[in-house]
Amino acid sequence: MSKLILPTLFLLALMTTPVLTTAADQASTNPLLAPSTLPYQTIPFDKLKDGDYQPAIEAGMAEQLKEIDAIANNPAPPTLDNTIVAMEKSGELLQRATSAFFAQAGANTNPTLEKVRSVIAPKLAAHRDAIFLNPKLFQRVSALYKQRDSLKLDPESLRLVEYTHKEFVHAGANLNDADKEQLKKLNEQIASLSEGFSTKLLAATKDSAFVTMDRAPLAGLTEADITAAAEAAKARKVEGYVIPLQNTTQQPDLVSLTKRTTRETIFKNSWERAERSNANDTRETISKIAQLRAQKGKLLGFPNFAAWKIEDQMARTPEAALEFMGKIAPAATARAAVEAKDIQAVIDQQKSGFQLQPWDWDIYADQVRKAKYDLNQEQVKPYFEMNNVLQNGVFYAATMMYGITFKERKDLPVYDPEMHVYEVFNADGSPLALFYTDYFKRDNKQGGAWMGNFVEQSKLKGTKPVVVNVCNFAKPAPGEPALLTSDDVRTMFHEFGHALHGMFANSQYATLSGTNTARDFVEFPSQFNEYWADYPAVFQHFAKHYKTDEPMPAELAEKIKKSRTFNKGYDMTELVAAAELDMQWHTLAPTAPLQQPDEFEKAALEKTKLWISYVPPRYRSSYFSHIWGSGYSAGYYAYLWTQMLADDAYQWFVEHGGPTRANGDRFREMVLSRGNTQDLETLYEKWRGAKPSIEPMLKYRGLQAETGGNGK
Ligand SMILES: [Zn+2]
Numbered sequence: 001m002s003k004l005i006l007p008t009l010f011l012l013a014l015m016t017t018p019v020l021t022t023a024a025d026q027a028s029t030n031p032l033l034a035p036s037t038l039p040y041q042t043i044p045f046d047k048l049k050d051g052d053y054q055p056a057i058e059a060g061m062a063e064q065l066k067e068i069d070a071i072a073n074n075p076a077p078p079t080l081d082n083t084i085v086a087m088e089k090s091g092e093l094l095q096r097a098t099s100a101f102f103a104q105a106g107a108n109t110n111p112t113l114e115k116v117r118s119v120i121a122p123k124l125a126a127h128r129d130a131i132f133l134n135p136k137l138f139q140r141v142s143a144l145y146k147q148r149d150s151l152k153l154d155p156e157s158l159r160l161v162e163y164t165h166k167e168f169v170h171a172g173a174n175l176n177d178a179d180k181e182q183l184k185k186l187n188e189q190i191a192s193l194s195e196g197f198s199t200k201l202l203a204a205t206k207d208s209a210f211v212t213m214d215r216a217p218l219a220g221l222t223e224a225d226i227t228a229a230a231e232a233a234k235a236r237k238v239e240g241y242v243i244p245l246q247n248t249t250q251q252p253d254l255v256s257l258t259k260r261t262t263r264e265t266i267f268k269n270s271w272e273r274a275e276r277s278n279a280n281d282t283r284e285t286i287s288k289i290a291q292l293r294a295q296k297g298k299l300l301g302f303p304n305f306a307a308w309k310i311e312d313q314m315a316r317t318p319e320a321a322l323e324f325m326g327k328i329a330p331a332a333t334a335r336a337a338v339e340a341k342d343i344q345a346v347i348d349q350q351k352s353g354f355q356l357q358p359w360d361w362d363i364y365a366d367q368v369r370k371a372k373y374d375l376n377q378e379q380v381k382p383y384f385e386m387n388n389v390l391q392n393g394v395f396y397a398a399t400m401m402y403g404i405t406f407k408e409r410k411d412l413p414v415y416d417p418e419m420h421v422y423e424v425f426n427a428d429g430s431p432l433a434l435f436y437t438d439y440f441k442r443d444n445k446q447g448g449a450w451m452g453n454f455v456e457q458s459k460l461k462g463t464k465p466v467v468v469n470v471c472n473f474a475k476p477a478p479g480e481p482a483l484l485t486s487d488d489v490r491t492m493f494h495e496f497g498h499a500l501h502g503m504f505a506n507s508q509y510a511t512l513s514g515t516n517t518a519r520d521f522v523e524f525p526s527q528f529n530e531y532w533a534d535y536p537a538v539f540q541h542f543a544k545h546y547k548t549d550e551p552m553p554a555e556l557a558e559k560i561k562k563s564r565t566f567n568k569g570y571d572m573t574e575l576v577a578a579a580e581l582d583m584q585w586h587t588l589a590p591t592a593p594l595q596q597p598d599e600f601e602k603a604a605l606e607k608t609k610l611w612i613s614y615v616p617p618r619y620r621s622s623y624f625s626h627i628w629g630s631g632y633s634a635g636y637y638a639y640l641w642t643q644m645l646a647d648d649a650y651q652w653f654v655e656h657g658g659p660t661r662a663n664g665d666r667f668r669e670m671v672l673s674r675g676n677t678q679d680l681e682t683l684y685e686k687w688r689g690a691k692p693s694i695e696p697m698l699k700y701r702g703l704q705a706e707t708g709g710n711g712k
Pocket of ligand 1: 498
């Protein structure tokens with residue numbers, strides 16, 4: 001289960017300095033121009049108009065450049081306060097405007113906002129460059145960096161000095177002027193292509209929905225699913241039924257649709273969504289992005305883009321990431337081969353007379369699951385009513401482990417009427433954060449699920465975290481309850497793990513706060529939090545029938561538990577395949593010609609023995625938005641890397657008495673509250689008492705016992 005979190009746009013992000021130049025009359029028409037007066041300085045969505053964003057973002061860039069200029073040209077010798085802390089305080093308006101904008105553009109967009117996004121993307125890239133490639137500013141940062149040991153800084157300030165210096169060097173601050181110009185050009189081109197990719201993909205995904213005039217092809221779906229498909233058609237003002245695509249290769253309804261032709265069509269719609277040789281075909285865009293990124297890597301002194309990108313991550317080199325994947329892939333594909341055999345046996349038993357194809361996997365796997373574990377998702381869903389899972393599962397586990405409590409607030413504005421806002425309190429009753437939920441799928445929402453910050457925590461600026469979780473759960477027909485699948489339940493726990501990481505942030509500086517950590521660390525708290533979804537003491541508390549409030553029968557619960565490692569060969573293989581694609585696109589040599597994406601993809605997967613007819617990658621290159629449209633380029637392996645951390649961390653809890661308050665508080669204190677204020681490897685090892693081990697991952701993901709001797 002891979003999830004997105006919103007990319008942090010500004011390493012130098014910032015919030016409490018008063019706006020310098022805002023006239024009161026302007027502020028009265030554009031709410032972004034003044035600090036929010038709402039509790040926790042949260043976003044006044046009710047007052048924002050589509051036309052407010054672009055002027056506020058542009059004014060914010062201009063304002064920050066002025067502030068940066070003043071810092072760079074300060075005649076006084078550099079100090080922590082007049083340079084690094086001053087940078088940390090700069091850009092308040094820009095941060096406020098982009099937080100509000102990207103919240104809406106990601107989850108609640110429209111053609112106007114899409115246009116704003118494509119206009120500002122290259123400008124924001126240029127803005128970052130104007131800061132990181134400012135030679136006078138870099139001189140001051142560099143001077144402080146060189147004196148850092150004699151400055152007697154507190155550990156977090158020392159970390160900020162080191163981190164800031166590293167980011168400057170990473171961004172190209174050491175380049176000569178001509179190379180800097182070249183880099184700026186590359187960054188703008190890449191940003192613009194990347195925006196183009198996102199816009200095309202959103203349209204391509206919408207266009208590739210399955211549409212049918214009559215309900216015969218929908219055989220196998222429940223009445224509620226069919227009503228939802230009819231509602232989706234109505235929303236689009238078309239006749240009949242519409243099944244929209246999710247952003248992954250596999251589609252949720254393929255588990256239930258009994259007509260093989262429908263499944264094949266939906267699968268092919270998904271697989272080919274962005275390869276239709278029309279205006280929304282992304283192939284040319286991604287080959288160009290890959291080529292420009294390779295050139296960027298070279299310009300910055302690295303053999304390829306990935307080497308540059310991973311330099312500041314926990315893994316540090318593409319080789320380390322590839323080696324790690326190389327350890328998992330054989331175990332995963334061997335397990336997937338066993339699963340495929342079980343599935344083919346069911347197909348043959350029924351004398352269906354065909355070879356297993358990817359569009360058959362889910363429905364027949366579900367039959368294997370039923371035969372082996374007698375587990376049916378439709379039996380399970382009535383026990384997972386959405387709000388109940390949130391209150392009595394997700395919140396309950398957090399109260400158990402961390403003592404925090406939640407109180408719904410109806411007085412704060414939202415951008416969609418179905419959102420909810422909760423105020424979160426510490427065990428001692430002190431206010432901690434605001435937590436928003438935006439759970440239902442909409443056509444104007446990006447696919448997947450993610451966590452974002454409306455406001456970042458910083459003691460320097462006196463801000464507490466304001467956090468949102470966005471998902472794409474199926475919206476029920478009017479009057480029907482929202483029933484989640486067991487995957488949805490895990491997604492909810494996952495995103496809430498990010499939310500905890502954001503809400504427990506306790507840093508001086510926003511740059512080092514909460515989820516602003518390395519990509520191969522940031523998915524650790526979220527994947528770790530998934531574990532409590534089936535932990536008995538938590539599970540029994542929320543898994544109750546929405547009509548009768550009866551607890552889930554023990555046999556059914558036991559089946560879910562037993563089936564936890566079910567299909568893990570497939571799951572892990574599709575994930576490793578996607579991660580390999582990402583890494584191979586981004587280890588292309590700078591001299592490599594433009595690639596033909598389909599050929600490249602096939603060759604890349606064949607080379608790593610991951611080209612498997614029945615297990616396509618979780619994302620195909622042409623709709624792999626993590627790596628082309630958001631910040632996960634050369635970083636998708638991070639999901640697997642952080643699985644290792646999550647599983648290893650869970651193992652620690654198992655060995656130390658489970659999710660007790662004492663264990664929770666220790667984890668909060670030593671890991672979740674620390675953001676990026678310490679070296680992450682050290683931070684982890686200090687909490688764990690050892691280096692992370694891959695063994696719990698192989699064990700908990702069901703890849704250990706049955707794969708021995710079968711891997712190659
Ligand atoms: Zn995540």
